[in-house]
Amino acid sequence: MIEATNPDPIYSMRKVLTVLFPYIAQQKQHKMLDVFLCVVRASGQSGFMWHWIRLPFITLLNEGSPVSLKQAAILASPYLPWWSFPNDEHLIQLWAAAASRVPYTDKVGQSVIDTLLQIASNGSLRPHIPVDMWSWLNNRPNLPPTCIGRLQGSIQVVVQAVRALGNMETLKSYLLLVWSEWDPIHLGGVRNYSGQHCSYQKSLPEMCTSIREDFKGNRMEKHREDLLQWLDHILGQLELGLSHLQKQKPNLNGESIKQMMKQYEELESVLLEVGGKQLTADTRRIRRREEREKRGKGRGEEKGNVGPNQPMLKGMGHVSATT
Amino acid sequence: MSKWRWSWLYPLTFVQEPAIKQNWNQRWKKTQNFTLGYLLLGSLLLSDIYNSADSYFGRWLATLSRVPTVIHHSTTSYFWLLAIGALSNSSPFQVPGLHIICSAASAVASATIIVASPVASATFTVSSAFRCAIRHSETANMFQSTVKHFWTSQPRNNVTSLLVDTLSKLPGMLASDTLHLRQAITQLLVAFVHQLYTGLFSVLSTLSEKSETMGPSHVLEVLQSSPNNAACQIALEFLARVVVLDDFDPTLVTECFNVLSSFVSVIDSTVAVAQESEELAALSATCFLYTYSHLSVMDPMSGVLEDVHQHYNMVFPLGVDFKGLPFYYTLGTIHELFNSDQRHQQHARIEWQDYKPPSSGCAVFTCSLTKLALSEYQRRKKVPCWILHFVLHSMSLDPSPSTPDIVECLSIIAIGMGCNISRTRTILDNRYVHTK
Numbered sequence: 001m002i003e004a005t006n007p008d009p010i011y012s013m014r015k016v017l018t019v020l021f022p023y024i025a026q027q028k029q030h031k032m033l034d035v036f037l038c039v040v041r042a043s044g045q046s047g048f049m050w051h052w053i054r055l056p057f058i059t060l061l062n063e064g065s066p067v068s069l070k071q072a073a074i075l076a077s078p079y080l081p082w083w084s085f086p087n088d089e090h091l092i093q094l095w096a097a098a099a100s101r102v103p104y105t106d107k108v109g110q111s112v113i114d115t116l117l118q119i120a121s122n123g124s125l126r127p128h129i130p131v132d133m134w135s136w137l138n139n140r141p142n143l144p145p146t147c148i149g150r151l152q153g154s155i156q157v158v159v160q161a162v163r164a165l166g167n168m169e170t171l172k173s174y175l176l177l178v179w180s181e182w183d184p185i186h187l188g189g190v191r192n193y194s195g196q197h198c199s200y201q202k203s204l205p206e207m208c209t210s211i212r213e214d215f216k217g218n219r220m221e222k223h224r225e226d227l228l229q230w231l232d233h234i235l236g237q238l239e240l241g242l243s244h245l246q247k248q249k250p251n252l253n254g255e256s257i258k259q260m261m262k263q264y265e266e267l268e269s270v271l272l273e274v275g276g277k278q279l280t281a282d283t284r285r286i287r288r289r290e291e292r293e294k295r296g297k298g299r300g301e302e303k304g305n306v307g308p309n310q311p312m313l314k315g316m317g318h319v320s321a322t323t
Numbered sequence: 324m325s326k327w328r329w330s331w332l333y334p335l336t337f338v339q340e341p342a343i344k345q346n347w348n349q350r351w352k353k354t355q356n357f358t359l360g361y362l363l364l365g366s367l368l369l370s371d372i373y374n375s376a377d378s379y380f381g382r383w384l385a386t387l388s389r390v391p392t393v394i395h396h397s398t399t400s401y402f403w404l405l406a407i408g409a410l411s412n413s414s415p416f417q418v419p420g421l422h423i424i425c426s427a428a429s430a431v432a433s434a435t436i437i438v439a440s441p442v443a444s445a446t447f448t449v450s451s452a453f454r455c456a457i458r459h460s461e462t463a464n465m466f467q468s469t470v471k472h473f474w475t476s477q478p479r480n481n482v483t484s485l486l487v488d489t490l491s492k493l494p495g496m497l498a499s500d501t502l503h504l505r506q507a508i509t510q511l512l513v514a515f516v517h518q519l520y521t522g523l524f525s526v527l528s529t530l531s532e533k534s535e536t537m538g539p540s541h542v543l544e545v546l547q548s549s550p551n552n553a554a555c556q557i558a559l560e561f562l563a564r565v566v567v568l569d570d571f572d573p574t575l576v577t578e579c580f581n582v583l584s585s586f587v588s589v590i591d592s593t594v595a596v597a598q599e600s601e602e603l604a605a606l607s608a609t610c611f612l613y614t615y616s617h618l619s620v621m622d623p624m625s626g627v628l629e630d631v632h633q634h635y636n637m638v639f640p641l642g643v644d645f646k647g648l649p650f651y652y653t654l655g656t657i658h659e660l661f662n663s664d665q666r667h668q669q670h671a672r673i674e675w676q677d678y679k680p681p682s683s684g685c686a687v688f689t690c691s692l693t694k695l696a697l698s699e700y701q702r703r704k705k706v707p708c709w710i711l712h713f714v715l716h717s718m719s720l721d722p723s724p725s726t727p728d729i730v731e732c733l734s735i736i737a738i739g740m741g742c743n744i745s746r747t748r749t750i751l752d753n754r755y756v757h758t759k
Contacts, residue, residue, distance in 0.1 A: 016739035019711050022718040023733070052712050055676065056719035 011043040018050040025060055025072035033072055040079045041146060049076070051084040054091065061094040070098040075107060078114035078148060086124040096130045109141035113177060117153025120161060134165055137173040145182040145249040154178040154186040159206045163214065171214060172223045175207065176230050179267070181237040182249055184260045204263055208270045216274050224275050231268045235261065236288050459503060461496040465489065539614075540570050546578040552603055555582060559606045563687055568617050573627040576618050579611035580631050584638045587654070594645055594654075605650035612657055613687055616694035623698060635661050644671040652678055653688065659709050660695060673709055675716040680724045689717070689731035696735045697744060706739040 010017070017040065024036050040048050057080065059065065060073035077095060085091055099112050113136055119125045143150055162174045178185070186203050215224050237245065238261050245252050268284065457463065469489045542565075545558035559582070562575075586597045586604035596604050618625055641662055645654040655673035662670045680689070692713060696706045714732045717724050724732075734744055 013740055015708065015711050016706065016736055019715045019718065019732075019739070020736050022715065023729070026718075026723065050711075050715075052715055056715060059719050059721060 010039060011048070014040075014043065014048050015050045018048075018053050021049070021053065021076060022056045022060070025069055025076075028068050033075065037075060037079075040076070041144070048079040049081060051081050053080065054085060054088075058091060058094060061091075061098045063097070067101060067103075071102045071108065074099055074102050074115075075111050078111050078118065080115075082115070082118045082122055082125065086122070087128075088125065089128040092119060092125060092128045093130075096133050099133070099136070104139070106141050109136070109139045110143055110147075112136050113139075113141060114143065114147050114149035117149030117158065117178070120158045121149075121152040121155055123157065126157070126161060131165070134162065134167075134170055137162075137170050137177060140173050140176060143177060143180065147180075147183070150178055150180055151183045151186055154183070154203050156203045156206045159203060159210060163210055168214065168220070168223060171210065172226060175210075175227060179230060179234060179264065181234045181245060181260065182252070184256055185263050187259075204266065207267060211267070211270050211274055215271070221275065224271055228268065228271050228275075231264050231271065232284070232288060234264050235268065235285075236292060238264070239285070239288065239292075460500050461503075462493065462500050465492060465496055539565060539568055539575050540572060543572050543575045543578060546575075546582065552600065556603050556606060559603070559610045562610045563606060563613065568614070571614075571617065571621065573618055573622065573625050576611065576614045576627055576631055577634075579607055579614050580634060582607040583611050584634075589639055589643050592640070592642060592644075594643060594648060596648065601649060605653065608650050608653040608657065609687060609691075612653055612691045615657075615660075616691040616698070619698035620694045620701075623701060632661055641670045646671070656688075656692065656695075659707075663707060663709070675713050678713070678716060679720070680717065680728050686725065686727035686731050689728045693731045693734045693738070693744075696738045700738050706735060710735060711739065 017036070021036065024032050057073055057077075060069045074095070095115065099108075102108055112133075116129065116133055116136060119129055159174075162171055165171070185207065211224075211227075214220075215227070238257055242252060242254050242257050245257070269280075272284075466489070469485065472485070539562060542558045542562045545554055559579070562579075583604065586600045586607060588595050615628070615631065619628060622628075635657070639658065639661075643658065645651045645658060648654060652673070652675075655671075658670065659673045680686075692710055696710045699705070699707050699710070714735050717728060717732050723729065738744055
C-alpha cells in the first residue's frame with residue numbers, strides 16, 4: 001500500500017518526477033501512468049508537481065493533441081500546484097475543454113472533481129470555471145482517502161459559490177463529496193497567493209446555514225434523507241476508531257477524528273432539526289451501534305454477502321486506498 | 324624512350340603539310356577511320372576559324388587586348404600582396420581574401436598529397452599502355468623493315484618503287500594500327516580508372532583509420548600550435564564528434580576556452596562575436612562545454628576547473644546576457660554553470676522555452692548536460708533546476724526530440740533519482756545504469 005510509505009523521499013524528488021511526466025504521457029502506457037500517479041499521490045503533499053509543468057501541460061491539453069494525452073493530463077491535473085497559476089484563465093479553459101472530450105471513467109471523474117474543488121478554492125481562479133463544469137459534481141465518483149480537493153474545496157467561499165448556482169442536486173452532490181471520514185471540514189485560515197492570511201473561514205456555519213435555508217421544507221425531504229444517510233455512514237466509520245481508518249490513511253490522528261465527529265454530529269443535528277425529527281445525537285449513535293451489531297450477525301449468517309457500511313447513494317461508496 | 328618508338332606518329336606529321344593535305348583527306352575517307360579523321364578535321368576547322376577571326380576582328384581584338392593587360396597587372400599586384408601576407412603574419416598586407424587563399428591552399432596541398440600517389444600510379448599505367456601500343460604498331464614495323472631493306476639492298480636505284488610500295492600499304496596498316504590504338508586507349512582508360520579508384524580508396528581507408536586512432540590529444544596539439552581558423556575549426560569539429568574522450572588532457576578545456584574567448588568578448592556589458600567567426604565561436608563554445616563537463620565528472624578536483632572558472636569570470640562578468648546570439652543556449656548553459664552558486668547576486672537565468680534541439684548531429688549538448696547533472700549530483704546530491712527545466716522542455720517538445728536526446732534526458736532523470744550512471748559512459752552506447 002503506497003499510502004503507508006514514507007512520503008518525504010518522494011516529495012524531495014518531486015521535480016525530477018515532474019520532469020518524467022511528459023515522457024510517460026507520450027508513451028501511451030496506462031500502467032506506467034498509473035504507477036506514476038500512485039507515486040505522486042503517495043507523496044501526500046498538495047501541489048506535488050513543479051510549477052514549470054504548466055507549459056508541457058498546456059501542450060498536452062491543447063485542442064490538437066490526441067485524446068490519450070488529454071486523458072493523461074486530466075488524470076494528473078489534481079497534482080498540479082494550482083495556487084501558483086493565479087488568474088490563469090487559459091489553462092482552466094483548456095482543462096475544462098479537455099475534460100469534456102475525454103471518455104468518462106471513475107478515475108477521470110475523481111480527477112476532474114478533485115481539480116475542480118482545488119481551482120474553486122483559489123479566489124483568482126474560481127471566476128474562470130465554466131458553469132457547466134459544476135455539473136461534474138452530480139457524477140459523485142468515489143474520492144480516494146487522500147484527496148487534496150476535498151479538504152480545500154470545503155472552505156466557506158466554495159460553499160457559497162455552489163449555493164449561488166441555485167441547483168439543489170449539485171449542492172447536495174457537493175456536500176456528499178466534501179463530507180468524508182477521511183477529512184474534516186476546513187476550519188483553518190487559508191493563505192492567498194501572495195502569502196497573506198485571509199479572513200478566518202467559517203465553512204461549518206456556512207454549511208449549517210445552507211441546510212437550514214436551502215434544504216428546508218417537505219420538497220427537500222428526499223435530499224435531507226440522502227444527506228442524513230451519508231452522515232450516518234461517516235459517523236459509523238469514525239466510531240470504528242483510529243486504527244481502522246489508519247489502515248487506509250496513515251497520517252490520520254486522534255485529534256482529527258474527534259474534530260470530524262464533532263463536525264458531522266453538528267451537521268446531523270441540524271439536518272434532523274430542519275426535518276423536524278426529535279432524535280438526539282445520542283439516540284442516533286445508539287441506533288448506529290445496534291445497526292452495526294446487526295450487520296455483524298448478518299455477516300456471520302450470510303457468508304459472501306459482505307456489503308460495505310455505506311448508504312445506497314449514486315456513485316458513492318467505500319473507497320479502497322490500495323493502489 | 325628511343326626515337327623510333329614515336330615513328331607511328333610520323334604519318335600524322337605528314338598530314339599537317341599543306342601540299343599533301345587534300346590527298347590525305349581523301350585517303351582517310353577510304354580507310355573509314357572515323358576517330359582519327361574527325362580529330363584531324365576538327366583541328367583544321369578550328370585553325371581556319373581562328374585565321375578568319377584574326378583577319379576580320381584583328382583591330383577590335385587589339386583594342387580589347389588592352390583590358391586584360393590592365394586586369395593582369397592589377398591581379399598580379401593583388402596576388403603579390405596576398406603572397407606577402409601569407410608568408411608573414413606580421414605583414415601589413417593582410418588583404419581580405421587572404422584567409423580564403425590560405426585555406427584553399429592548404430586544402431589543395433592536402434588534396435595533392437592524397438591524390439599524388441594514385442595519380443602517379445595511374446600515369447605509369449598509361450605510359451606503359453602507350454609503349455605497348457607503339458611496340459606492336461604495324462606501321463612502325465613496316466617503316467622499320469623498309470628502311471632496313473633500303474640500306475641492305477645493293478642496287479639502291481629502286482627507291483621510288485620501294486616508296487610507292489610502302490605508301491600503298493600504309494592506309495591498311497594505319498587502319499589496323501588505329502584499331503589497335505582504340506583498344507589500347509579503352510584498356511588504359513579502364514586501367515587508369517581502376518588504378519585511381521584503388522589508390523584513392525587505399526588513401527581514404529588510411530585516413531579513416533588515422534581519424535579513428537586520432538584522439539583529443541591530437542586536437543590539443545592542433546590548438547596549441549596556434550593554427551589558422553580553418554585548422555582550428557577542423558580540430559574542433561573533430562572534437563565535437565568524438566564519442567569516447569580517451570587520453571583526455573585537462574589542458575584541452577583551457578585551450579577550448581582560449582579559442583572561445585578569442586572570438587567572443589564583452590564590451591560594456593554587450594557580447595561581441597568576431598566577424599565571420601560565428602560558426603567557429605559556436606563550435607568552440609560547444610567543445611568547451613563538452614570538455615569541461617567531461618573533466619568535471621572524471622576529475623572533479625582538477626585545478627584546471629578552478630582556473631577556467633576564474634578566467635571565465637574575468638572575461639564574462641556576472642550581468643552579461645547572451646540572449647540573441649545564435650549559440651545562446653550553449654553560452655547560457657556555461658554562464659549558468661559558473662554563476663549558479665551566486666545566490667545573492669542576480670544573473671540572467673537561462674530560459675529554454677524557445678530551445679529546439681539540432682535536427683542533425685549527435686547529442687553533444689545534451690550529453691554535456693548529462694555530465695554536468697552527474698557532477699552536480701556528486702557535489703550537492705541534487706540535479707540543478709535549470710537542467711531539469713531543460714529536460715522538461717525537451718520531453719514536452721512536439722515532435723519529440725531524437726532518440727539520443729531522449730536517452731540523455733532520461734539519464735538526467737535517473738541521476739536525479741539517485742541512480743548510478745557510469746562516469747565513463749559514451750554518448751550513445753556502453754550505457755551502464757545501476758540502481759543503488
